[in-house]
């Protein structure tokens with residue numbers, strides 16, 4: 001319904017690449033449990049990290065639905081590589097929306113060409129869903145800023161650099177103006193990326209800790225103005241993080257449906273495929289329905305972003321529903337697989353582990369529901385999509401193809 005012919009052709013290209021180039025490396029990612037630098041670089045070189053970067057800065061300028069499709073198709077084959085592309089988009093967002101013209105001309109072409117996998121480092125041990133509680137700080141020293149503190153769970157931490165870091169530059173009482181964002185090169189004295197620690201899933205993806213101990217960086221490395229840090233963090237998370245994680249969830253959900261169908265057709269009980277059992281068929285039907293609903297919400301929200309419409313609530317509900325329905329399908333597929341679902345030689349257990357990584361980033365389900373509650377109660381603080389969406393909105397001619405708009409018979 002929302003896809004143009006260009007979107008369909010992009011999907012075919014990414015799917016064929018993912019199946020040909022990335023699928024053969026998934027077993028290695030699972031066994032090595034380390035950052036897959038090679039696959040990340042290969043994907044970056046396709047130009048897809050620049051999918052929403054305007055073409056004047058070397059990007060594809062193809063918009064948010066195209067981005068959703070790229071991430072979804074990669075995540076269908078490897079949740080880790082879907083996550084890598086989603087994290088890179090977060091890192092690009094801060095420069096697209098808050099960079100100076102000089103920073104855009106310097107950094108956006110490097111992201112688009114795959115030479116730089118950017119990051120955005122906001123989370124700390126004591127401040128996950130509550131960004132204003134962060135402790136990492138920067139103090140002005142002449143033409144420099146001196147940064148101290150530790151960031152956690154930073155996507156692409158072992159691949160990227162310079163890193164996008166949000167820290168405190170003002171007193172807590174300054175509230176939303178108390179934070180600022182900086183680009184921090186990884187070779188600065190006092191800067192350290194903590195060695196990779198494997199997590200439950202997304203093996204191959206890098207997300208780890210950054211430590212800053214009196215790191216001096218030039219004042220020109222600031223992104224936006226002093227006090228823009230919260231806006232940088234929120235815009236990355238709201239306009240990019242939420243739809244990106246929704247796309248990773250879609251890819252995992254799609255793979256989970258395909259694998260469950262394959263299993264239910266192949267597995268035989270009393271001389272018949274498992275799929276013949278009414279309970280199994282019904283559970284598969286429910287997985288399919290959840291996936292279709294999640295995809296419609298995700299594409300609608302991305303389509304609205306592409307067309308410059310206010311859509312914060314749509315982005316939130318697409319992420320919330322996408323993650324919740326994926327977790328419901330995880331439970332259903334584990335019931336269908338029974339003991340076979342536990343085996344390490346089947347991909348279903350990988351998909352299940354990967355699914356657990358999607359709720360927390362860009363705000364847990366609890367936070368999303370709070371925002372939707374505030375919106376319904378008229379207590380929202382304005383729409384981020386309204387403020388920033390014009391930068392990446394597509395030209396008015398980019399409408400879905402006629403075939404895509406035809407009603408079903």
Ligand SMILES: Cc1cc2nc3c(=O)[nH]c(=O)nc-3n(C[C@H](O)[C@H](O)[C@H](O)COP(=O)(O)OP(=O)(O)OC[C@H]3O[C@@H](n4cnc5c(N)ncnc54)[C@H](O)[C@@H]3O)c2cc1C
Nearest residue numbers: 120121122123128129153154155207357360361362364366
């Ligand atoms: C795969 C992955 C990639 C990530 N990438 C990045 C990245 O690139 N950059 C980055 O900075 N961070 C990143 N993160 C971190 C992510 O943003 C945090 O995990 C998230 O903000 C939640 O923080 P937390 O895990 O510390 O949970 P907490 O905030 O400690 O939450 C714990 C529990 O308390 C609840 N809770 C907390 N506060 C509230 C509240 N105010 N109202 C209601 N409930 C609340 C939560 O819902 C949850 O159930 C990533 C995380 C993952 C898993």
